[in-house]
Amino acid sequence: MAGAPLLSVERLTTVFDTASGPVTAVDEVSFEIRPGETLGLVGESGCGKSVTALSIMRLVVAPGRITGGRLLYRGRDLGALPEADMRRVRGAEIAMIFQEPMTALNPVFTIGDQLAETLAVHGRASGRGARAAAIDLLDAVRIPDPRLRVDDYPHQLSGGMRQRVLIALALACRPALIVADEPTTALDVTIQAGILALLREMKAAFGLSLLLITHDLGVAAGICDRVAVMYAGRIVEEGPVRAIFRRPQHPYTRALLASMPGVPGQRLTAIDGSVPAPGALPAGCAFGPRCRDRFDRCATTPPPDYAVGPEQRAKCYLHAPAATGVPGPPTHGPR
Amino acid sequence: MALVEVSHLVKRFRRGGGLLRRPSTITAVDDVSFAIDEGETFGLVGESGCGKTTTGRCILRLVEPTSGAVRFRGEDVLAYSPKRMRAARRQMQIVFQDPYGSLNPRMTARQIVEEPLIIHRMGARAARRERVAGLFGLVGLDPAHLERHPHQFSGGQRQRIGLARALALNPSFLVLDEPVSALDVSVQAQVVNLLMDLQRQLTLTYLFIAHDLRLVEHVCSRVAVMYLGRIVEVGPTGAIFAAPRHPYTRALLSAVPIPDPDARRARIVLDPAAVSREASLKEIAAGHWAEV
Numbered sequence: 001m002a003g004a005p006l007l008s009v010e011r012l013t014t015v016f017d018t019a020s021g022p023v024t025a026v027d028e029v030s031f032e033i034r035p036g037e038t039l040g041l042v043g044e045s046g047c048g049k050s051v052t053a054l055s056i057m058r059l060v061v062a063p064g065r066i067t068g069g070r071l072l073y074r075g076r077d078l079g080a081l082p083e084a085d086m087r088r089v090r091g092a093e094i095a096m097i098f099q100e101p102m103t104a105l106n107p108v109f110t111i112g113d114q115l116a117e118t119l120a121v122h123g124r125a126s127g128r129g130a131r132a133a134a135i136d137l138l139d140a141v142r143i144p145d146p147r148l149r150v151d152d153y154p155h156q157l158s159g160g161m162r163q164r165v166l167i168a169l170a171l172a173c174r175p176a177l178i179v180a181d182e183p184t185t186a187l188d189v190t191i192q193a194g195i196l197a198l199l200r201e202m203k204a205a206f207g208l209s210l211l212l213i214t215h216d217l218g219v220a221a222g223i224c225d226r227v228a229v230m231y232a233g234r235i236v237e238e239g240p241v242r243a244i245f246r247r248p249q250h251p252y253t254r255a256l257l258a259s260m261p262g263v264p265g266q267r268l269t270a271i272d273g274s275v276p277a278p279g280a281l282p283a284g285c286a287f288g289p290r291c292r293d294r295f296d297r298c299a300t301t302p303p304p305d306y307a308v309g310p311e312q313r314a315k316c317y318l319h320a321p322a323a324t325g326v327p328g329p330p331t332h333g334p335r
Numbered sequence: 336m337a338l339v340e341v342s343h344l345v346k347r348f349r350r351g352g353g354l355l356r357r358p359s360t361i362t363a364v365d366d367v368s369f370a371i372d373e374g375e376t377f378g379l380v381g382e383s384g385c386g387k388t389t390t391g392r393c394i395l396r397l398v399e400p401t402s403g404a405v406r407f408r409g410e411d412v413l414a415y416s417p418k419r420m421r422a423a424r425r426q427m428q429i430v431f432q433d434p435y436g437s438l439n440p441r442m443t444a445r446q447i448v449e450e451p452l453i454i455h456r457m458g459a460r461a462a463r464r465e466r467v468a469g470l471f472g473l474v475g476l477d478p479a480h481l482e483r484h485p486h487q488f489s490g491g492q493r494q495r496i497g498l499a500r501a502l503a504l505n506p507s508f509l510v511l512d513e514p515v516s517a518l519d520v521s522v523q524a525q526v527v528n529l530l531m532d533l534q535r536q537l538t539l540t541y542l543f544i545a546h547d548l549r550l551v552e553h554v555c556s557r558v559a560v561m562y563l564g565r566i567v568e569v570g571p572t573g574a575i576f577a578a579p580r581h582p583y584t585r586a587l588l589s590a591v592p593i594p595d596p597d598a599r600r601a602r603i604v605l606d607p608a609a610v611s612r613e614a615s616l617k618e619i620a621a622g623h624w625a626e627v
């Protein structure tokens with residue numbers, strides 16, 4: 001896909017101040033999303049996916065703060081926008097689907113009122129028109145009996161219905177970009193398939209772009225054009241979806257793909273050890289201590305991005321050009 | 336003997352009834368029966384909104400069933416006095432589907448996991464603290480973060496706090512409502528392995544509610560498929576995955592996303608008209624029942 005990026009994230013860094021000092025949750029993260037493109041963001045629990053999403057929306061609150069980098073949306077620096085302008089961007093230009101629906105829904109208003117309010121704020125519809133539009137949106141996200149459900153309060157809905165209401169809220173203003181944080185985790189696979197089909201339709205019809213955070217590699221394979229793999233606050237590999245699944249170049253990506261359930265009844269293949277807590281990262285590559293392919297250099301400094309294929313990059317010394325007197329990778333090198 | 340036995344469970348919710356609207360009722364659970372053997376992992380899958388969470392909550396009487404019976408070790412749970420029910424909850428625990436809504440935001444992770452131990456007067460302070468730190472490590476969380484509040488954790492970390500809390504009392508029966516839905520495959524593998532290990536060591540019994548069919552196939556010996564409040568198919572997991580009989584089960588299994596960008600599988604879309612409301616469960620193979 002050619003053309004100027006819709007969103008460029010350049011060396012984004014987000015830090016939380018904690019009792020034991022500042023902790024870097026997102027560490028110089030860079031990526032681009034082009035119009036009509038879906039970028040998947042995958043990675044281990046706690047690696048910084050949601051904080052990345054919240055940073056893009058400028059919704060990180062104290063003790064968290066963005067300490068570095070730039071967010072360019074259609075070439076405009078979102079970081080420089082006054083809050084009032086940013087509020088207009090949110091919803092109308094970039095909408096977010098939050099990971100936990102109950103954090104985003106107001107328990108004292110019906111879902112119909114919340115949808116109508118969003119439509120009204122952005123001048124999309126009002127009064128009776130808004131109610132009709134709300135019902136249409138609920139229908140689009142496969143909520144049964146939308147005419148009845150429109151008057152439900154969030155607590156009267158099942159977990160998956162709440163998640164679909166959140167998707168409806170994000171679609172309400174027909175944004176150019178949706179930042180979707182695990183949007184289908186609470187849905188059974190038939191409804192999930194329906195929602196993914198709906199998103200694909202919106203991509204085709206309106207050129208909708210998506211940043212899709214998911215831990216379901218099947219979902220990523222089905223809808224993403226490109227995939228970025230995050231580990232301990234950094235993007236360790238990024239590339240076209242086929243390359244990531246067929247020719248993963250970072251040992252973490254390979255280990256992640258190998259953790260999918262295989263033979264029923266048997267133990268699942270977990271990656272040994274656990275993600276280092278932000279603030280307690282090892283000196284070199286953050287994945288180093290758990291990596292089967294590590295060698296001396298991995299413990300020195302964090303590896304930079306290396307080009308490992310067309311439009312594919314990985315932060316791994318296995319891919320460092322063998323030169324300049326630095327000890328190279330051991331014999332079993334890149335595969 | 337079955338550890339948990341649910342028979343003819345019904346739960347109706349009244350809704351609406353505001354100034355202008357007539358009240359209506361929703362039958363969330365519609366005549367559901369199943370039995371779970373001791374040490375078994377029984378899966379419950381089905382369409383979003385079909386009544387899985389409500390079924391799980393009815394068993395623990397977190398919502399009161401409209402009718403039907405729930406037996407635990409042969410005892411009628413619905414006849415328990417509130418005091419007896421509180422004591423029974425030591426044996427029966429739940430990991431809630433919505434980690435955010437179920438964790439008290441004003442408490443620290445330590446307080447959340449320790450609370451059931453205090454309520455049930457288990458152990459002295461020092462022993463409790465040690466147990467809490469142990470549980471934290473067990474679910475793959477860093478005990479250094481015990482003093483944090485729920486909002487300071489990621490979604491998947493919060494989910495594991497809920498699991499640590501549910502495990503605190505060494506229950507014999509656990510309702511796991513989407514216990515790993517927010518976890519990436521690798522951490523999910525750790526948590527699922529932990530659950531399977533605990534089950535073997537302590538003969539735990541699980542009601543495992545999940546959307547991830549690959550995972551269900553992996554961990555459940557038997558599975559029930561729910562559709563619009565009813566169980567439409569139930570049986571050994573292998574049999575159901577190999578030869579699904581009900582149209583909804585077929586649609587469900589055909590929709591599992593394949594982790595391969597080039598895979599294009601024909602998805603069966605369910606025609607709701609194909610689901611007869613008059614059908615009843617019939618045994619179509621040993622232990623494999625379907626509404627036909």
Ligand SMILES: Nc1ncnc2c1ncn2[C@@H]1O[C@H](COP(=O)(O)OP(=O)(O)OP(=O)(O)O)[C@@H](O)[C@H]1O
Nearest residue numbers: 016025045046047048049050051487488489490491
């Ligand atoms: N308010 C906070 N104070 C301190 N640390 C925080 C805070 N919020 C998040 N963190 C930490 O930042 C890290 C990244 O969190 P984030 O929510 O982005 O993870 P994630 O990749 O979305 O994980 P998951 O898949 O579990 O949702 C985590 O280790 C988390 O504990």
Ligand SMILES: Nc1ncnc2c1ncn2[C@@H]1O[C@H](COP(=O)(O)OP(=O)(O)OP(=O)(O)O)[C@@H](O)[C@H]1O
Nearest residue numbers: 156157158159160348363383384385386387388389
């Ligand atoms: N407190 C309540 N008041 C009114 N209706 C409710 C209440 N709780 C649940 N319901 C309704 O009962 C039905 C079943 O909901 P339940 O939460 O059991 O579904 P579920 O199978 O767990 O779905 P999901 O997979 O989306 O979590 C839904 O139609 C829901 O709207």
Ligand SMILES: [Mg+2]
Nearest residue numbers: 050099489490
């Ligand atoms: Mg998250």
Ligand SMILES: [Mg+2]
Nearest residue numbers: 158159388432
């Ligand atoms: Mg539920």
